[in-house]
Amino acid sequence: MELPDYVGRYVVRRKIARGGFAVVALAWDEELAADVAIKILDYRGEHDESLKQRFVEEARLLRRIKSYSIVGVHDVGRLSDGRPYFVMDHADLGTLTDRVAARSGMSGLPSGDLVQLVDALASGLSAIHRAGVVHRDIKPENILFQTVGFRAVPAAMAGSDDVTVLDPVPPPSSRKSPDRVMIGDLGIASDLLGNTQTSLILGGTPAYMAPEQYEADGGVSPAADVYSATAVLWYAITGSRPPDAVAIGEAVERLAEPWRDFFLRGMSADPTERFDDIEAWSRAAHDAMARIAAEAPDPGEGLTEGQAIASPGADCPYRGLSSFQPEDADRFFGREEMVADLIKRLQSQKVLVVGGSSGSGKSSLVRAGLIASLRDGAIPGSENWRVELFTPGRDALSELYFRLRGDADHVRVRLEEFVARPSVARQVLGDEAGAPLLLAIDQFEELCTLNEPKVAEGFVDALAAITDPADSHVRIVIAVRADYYPNCAQFPWLAEAVSRNQVLVGPMTAGDLRRAIVEPARRAGFYVEQHLVDAIVSEAGLDAGVLPLISHALVETWMRRMGATLTYEGYRASGGMAGAIRQTADAVFDSDFNDAERRVAKRLLLSLVTPGEGGGDARRILARSEIEGDADAEIMDQVVKRLTEARLLTIDDKTIQITHEALLRSWPRLSRWIEDSRADLRMRLRVVQMAEEWIESGRDPEMLLRGARLDYTLEWLENNADKTGAKERAFLIASTDARDAEREERDRRRRHLRRLQIAAVSALGVLAAGATAASFVAFNQS
Known part of the structure; x- marks a missing residue:
């Protein structure tokens, strides 16, 4: 078949594949500036119309079944001679097949690639089966790989024949981020809900066909795809053709023991003896890979030059209550599809908002998912971007100023000018205004909880000023708790940004959650019992905010592991997902602290909480300097040290905070303290804000409390003296001193006025006496 130069708006470049009835061509989409593949029917015969119908049905099925792990169809049409085509x-x-062949001399794929393959097969086939479809032709040639992110393609590609084409399979060492694995070719798929005739056609590829597919009725059942997926995995592991169902019993003896039962079941000749569904198949495959990793970790997986091989004595593979950081990307799993979506969105829009409930994993998604991928060049040139990852904190405008300024020596705008006029933010960038910059603003709700409305408004104005110009090279990613969306809606620019480009982070699917549990352990050389994984997935349900609870429970389970195995018994002993945090916190409070330390710990923890107003309770960042002058400083140091060791607090050189807001919800004792002290906490927060404004104003006397407000605050202070920090006390002392000075001044003026009044009355008395005497003398003289 001679390919046309154009198919619709697509510039045809070359043929890249050919099947029995169709040809696939590489083409260039002139509108979207992207590579596409065009599949064109190439058959002329007595069954031409029947094939055309089947060909169009394939396009419709691919379009109908939505999954990241299935080839996407973007367009359909017909050539001038009536032959149909679709664009994918x-x-x-x-x-x-290409990937395995590229590893000549080595048996199959490395374990990391096997995990990705299993996940893609499970995700794609699960979507296919949910749609009432059976693929019937799962084989290595139909498992496709695509670069994640965007490849740099010359702009002249649409009009030039001198084009450099990427090699089909780059060397594994040259690929930094995971590739997208897709299932393609639904040409002989059976639509069980569509009453098509395809299921009556005998089809498939012999080495990968289930035995029942040779029968007259075609053997249409999801169990056939389970067989084929198992056969594909055999090929990926061994690099050789899979045995048939009759010979599988003898062939599995050559495999590692954990794989034997898996292949015996997955490639059973009897469909009823195979795995119940593709999800059960995936769980069993992950379990086998995890057991193998615990027995003999892959010496090359996930390692960079100079890195040690993971072993059962290595660090804990889980983060507990802490968020993942960009450097934790090698143990961040379960959000691959969402990361790919974020990359695509950030490519097309300058501002991206990532929302979700507390504990949904949005911070980890941005840090270990998006930022780590950008550093690996997920967007062309993004490995060279300047990335500023920060939270607004208690002085949001100052924080933003220094993030914009970076390391620039020349300063066009001073901090004071920027705070007074945030709209000059673009000038703060100075000479770097043309350089790509990503501002990743995590815990964006701090802008509302820790800053005054005027500061929040200025902060948003500054973000608008640096992104709105058409030539701006600044991109912004905002991670915010979903319950603070109403606060975001108060700012028109921010409300528009949320409406235009936002991703809401929901609960993980069961498969994604399994991957998040099993994969970090497997890579570190640990095995998580399948029964334990099943229990955690079941307990998590559809709650989006359970991830920190799961992670903390896994840390506690890891500490109770049996050798290299994380057991169900260890999980239950830790308190499980619901009780691990409570058990850890109660153990520290009840067993490690004495009465004085308990009193100080309660005061400290309450000082690290911002009570919710228009949103849920939130963490509060506390400057370490505020506790250094504490009346119980020595005890406070011991309390902070122990709570940090228990991973309940996070500290750095300047600040201290609760590790995750999950502690506020999941430790009943702290929840009761917060509820009992809510009014006092709100009052303390107002005092803190007033004290900070007073300090920021240069201790302006006009910012001090006076009159009834001061009296009310001092009355509150009498019962809550231990809940105030140094700056609040300094503020209230200054307010009291100012009040006393004003009273003293009023008393002095009153005394002075009284003296003047007495003097005036005395003078009038003298004058009156003099006048009387003069009148008397004048009367006598007359």
């Missing part, structure tokens, strides 16, 4: 994702990295 281009697998620029080739097929599984």
Whole structure:
């Protein structure tokens, strides 16, 4: 078949594949400036109309079944001669066959690639089966690989024949981020809900066909795809053709023991003896890989030059209550599809908002997912971007100023000018205004909880000023708790940004959550019992905010592990997902602290809480300098040290804070303290804010409390003296001194006035006496 130069708006470049009835061409989408693949029917015969119908059905099925792990269809049409075609994702990295062949001299794929393959097969086939479809032709040639993110393609590609084409399969060492793995070719798929005739056609690829597919009725059942997926995994592991169902019993003896039962079941000749569904198949595959990793970790997986091989004595593979950081990308799993979506969105829009409930994992998604991918070049040139990752804190405008300024020596705008006029933010960038900059603002709700409305308004104005110009090279990613969306809506620019480009982080799917649990352990050489994984997934349900609870419970389970195995018994002993945080916190409070330390610990923890107003309770960042002058400073140091060791607090050189807001919800004792002290906490927060404003104003006397407000605050202070920090006490002392000075001044003026009045009355008395005497003398003389 001679390919046309154009198919619709697509510039045809070259043929990249050919099947029995169709040809696939690489083309260039002139409108979207992207590579695409075009599949064109190439058959002329007596069954031409039947094939055309099947061809169009394939496009409709691909379009109907939505999954990151299935080739996407973007367009359909017909050539001038009536032959149908459809436009789909281009697998620029080739097929599984190409990938295995590229590892000549080595048996199959490394374990990391196997995990990705299992996940893609499970995700894609699960979507296919939910749609009432059976693929029937899962084989290595139909497993496709695509670069994640955006490849740099010359702008002249649409009009030039001198184009450099990427190699189908780059060397594994040259790929930094995971590739997208897709299932393609639904040409002989059976739509069980569509009453099509495809299921009556005998089809498939012999080495990967289930035995029942050879029967007259085609053997249409999801169990056939389970068989084929198992056969594909055999090929990926061994690099050789899989045995048939009759010979599988003898062939599995060559495999590692954890794989044997898996292949015996997955490639059973009897469909009823196979895994119940593709999800059960995936769980069993992950379990086998985890057991192998615990027995003999892959010496090359996930390691960079100079890094040690993971071992059962290595560090804990889980983060507990702490968020993942960009450097934790190698143990961040379960959000791959969402990361790819964030990359795509950030490519097309300058501002991206990531929302979600507390504990949904939005901070980790941005840090270990998006930022780590950008540093690996997920967007062309992003490895060279300046990335500023920060939280607004208690002085949001100052924080933003120094993030914009970076390391620039020349300063065009001073901090004082910026705070007074945030709209000059673009000038703060100075000579770096043309350099790509990503502002990743985590815990954006701090802008509302820790700053005055005027500061928040100025902060948002500054963000608008640096992103609105058409030539701006600044991108912004905002991570915010979803319950603070109403606060965001108060600022028109921010409300528009949320409406235009936002991703709401919901609960993980069961498969994603399993990956998040099993994969960090597997990579570190640990095995998580499948029964334990099942229990955690079941307990998590559809609650989006349970991730920190799960992670903390896994840390506690890891500490109770049996050798290299994390057990169900260890999980239950830790308190499980619901009780691990409570058990840890109560153990520290009840067993490690004496009465004095308990009193100080309660005071400290309450000082680290911002009571909710228009949103849930939140963490409060406390400057370490505020506790250094504490009346119980020595005890306070011991309390901070022990709570930090228990991973309940996070400290750095300047600040201290509760590790995660999950502690506020999941430790009943702290929850009761907060509820009992809510009014006092709100009052303390107002005093703190007034004290900070007074300090920021240069201790302006006009900012001090006076009159009834001061009297009310001092009355509150009598019962809550231990809840105030140094700056609040300094503020209230200054207010009291100013009041006393004003009273003293009023008393002095009153005394002075009284003296004047007495003097005036005395003078009048003298004058009156003199006048009387003069009148008397004048009367006598007359």
